Amino acid sequence: MHRRPLALAVTVLTLVAGWPAPAHADPPPPRLAWGECADDLPGVPPDPDVRCARLRLPVDWARPHGPTFELAVARRAARVPERRVGTLVFGPGGPGDSGVERIRRGDRFSDELLDRFDLVSFDPRTVARTAAPACAPDPTLRRPPIPLAGPADFDALLAYNRAWWARCRPTSPVFDHADTLSTVHDLEALRRALGERRLTFHGSSYGTLLGQQYAERYPGRVRAVVLEGVFDHSLGVRPFVRTQAAALQDAFDEFVAWCDRSTECVLHGRDVRAVWADVLARADRGDYAPRTAFDVTAVTLRELAGPRWPQLATAIRSMAAGTPPDEVRLPVAVAAFCADWPAPVRNYAEYAGLVREAAAAAPDVRYGAGLLAVQTCLGWPSPVRNPPHQLRVRTRTPLLLLNARHDPRTGYAWATDVARQLGRHGRLVTYEGWGHGTYLRTDCTTAVVDRYLVDVTVPAPGTRCPAG
The missing domain is CATH 3.40.50.1820 (Alpha/Beta hydrolase fold, catalytic domain)
Structure with missing residues (x-):
């Protein structure tokens, strides 16, 4: 019954x-x-x-x-x-x-x-x-750099992302179900x-x-x-950004320790952290324009994944001599990632707080991939289809x-x-x-x-x- x-x-x-x-x-x-x-x-x-x-x-x-x-x-x-x-x-x-x-x-x-x-x-x-999807960003819209520099950049990125997704959506039947x-x-x-x-x-x-x-x-x-x-x-957005930055900082610390003990490192015998800080300072001054400090950090994301320590040391030495960093492409399937990882960042003030959180966890490398994730998904419709949760x-x-x-x-x-x-x-x-x-x-x-x-x-x- x-x-x-x-x-x-x-x-x-x-x-x-x-x-x-x-x-x-x-x-x-x-x-x-x-x-x-x-x-x-x-x-x-x-x-x-x-x-x-x-x-x-x-x-x-x-x-x-x-x-x-x-x-x-x-x-x-x-x-x-x-x-x-x-x-x-x-x-x-x-x-x-x-x-x-x-x-x-x-x-x-x-x-x-x-x-x-x-x-x-x-x-x-x-x-x-x-x-x-067979689409490209709207060429009439400016894509702000990483990290965003102010409220105008924040608003511009929202417009840029939403226009891009609107161009992609009709070209893939699964864009909203990825x-x-x-x-x-x-x-x-x-x-x-x-x-x-x-x-x-x-x-x-x-x-x-x-x-x-x-x-x-x-x-x-x-x-x-x-x-x-x-x-x-x-993870929510803050611990996601913080832990990704901390992971990159940890890997960078290991690279520095290797440089200190290995003659294979072209920076051996130098203060590697000081050389690296000077490279970031150059990027902040615009010496590598249009490349930014995030583009510099992206070099570490690429090489430390190997890890390719000798190649990273050579790249840092080259940037220290004034050569801009190579463009590092960090592609991501946007429709999948943004449906799994919400970026509930309402305004530039909240975004700037994430930047500070990443920098506190990673004093040398500053950013980690978490900020890229936030900017990739900023403006995605909420709630997402597959929100984070504790595993069962x-x-x-x-x-x-x-x-x-x-x-x-x-x-x-x-x-x-x-x-x-x-x-x-x-x-x-x-x-x-x-x-x-x-x-x-x-x-x-x-x-x-x-x-x-x-x-x-x-x-x-x-x-x-x-x-x-």
Whole structure:
């Protein structure tokens, strides 16, 4: 006699959450028709072991019978079929990285994984071959620099961003549905289309957010999930900006220590922090115009991710001699990122407070990538489709987290905080080294991930891999 009210309550809760009510039985899985990949990747000719397909999916998962789009997918067949474990899905980072290109290059995986898994990935919504918007900013509008210099810049950036998004929106059917939660449902559809009972997944950088939220929504479908270079989606805008700046400062401190002890550094024997401060002062005076102090800092974001310490030292010496910094492009899939990371900054005064917060956390490098994120999304409609929240994951197999101690982009503090949120449903492995991306750094990091993915062997609590 209580079944009808209970069913009604479940339906109401599901509709409030914004997703369709569960059906009594899963619909037939979507189909993948594998064929040759287009010859569209310079320097990487088509490989007969790699096949490509397109998976037709709903634009809006709340309207499963509404408009559709095609998700670009690639698969590299296991090299040793008789030892094949199953299918491993790779979650690309960015957001904006192409998973199809990762599979076609085949350079992101160990020999063991290449031998024992069919390796599959995709271009997420609005990326590359998957409904990427074909648009450009309005050439009549000025794009203010980073950081913004005053209220006029703040207003100009709002106008610039909104005009750009208005030009992009008509060119991509998924522009307003590119959030990670929508991609979670894409991933589940891909799992079903691949015929895998449970998901084996390796997410890198921003792809770790996809792995976290998939495990949260489909815990019973998880076989093994690796999170490499961990994003923390629980942060508000202030701690997001502060922790990104702190991570870059930590990586810069490590670079300075290397310069002090290594003759390989072209700044060895000099006060590196003083040289760097002079470079920033030059940028503040306009010596590198139109490049700004943020463009100078962006050089560290690029080189410390390697880490490429010798190249960073050479770049600083060159800027100290008066050469402007190279332009560093830090592309991001705007429609995905801004739907996941709100930038509720109402005016220039609040923005200036964020700049001060970043500078306090990073006295040498000042900014970090957090301010770029804020300016990228300033003016995005609120509320966002996938707002930050504390993770609630309950999986049979703990998620494996792997992070460098000195990562300038996804700082170690993010990894430890996500591990805290996961509790016994997560296991953090620390690489005691540097850079962004750690899986193939050393024999230790590679072995930890491979044993987990192949055998579902969870490393012991507190496992650490020494720097290589």
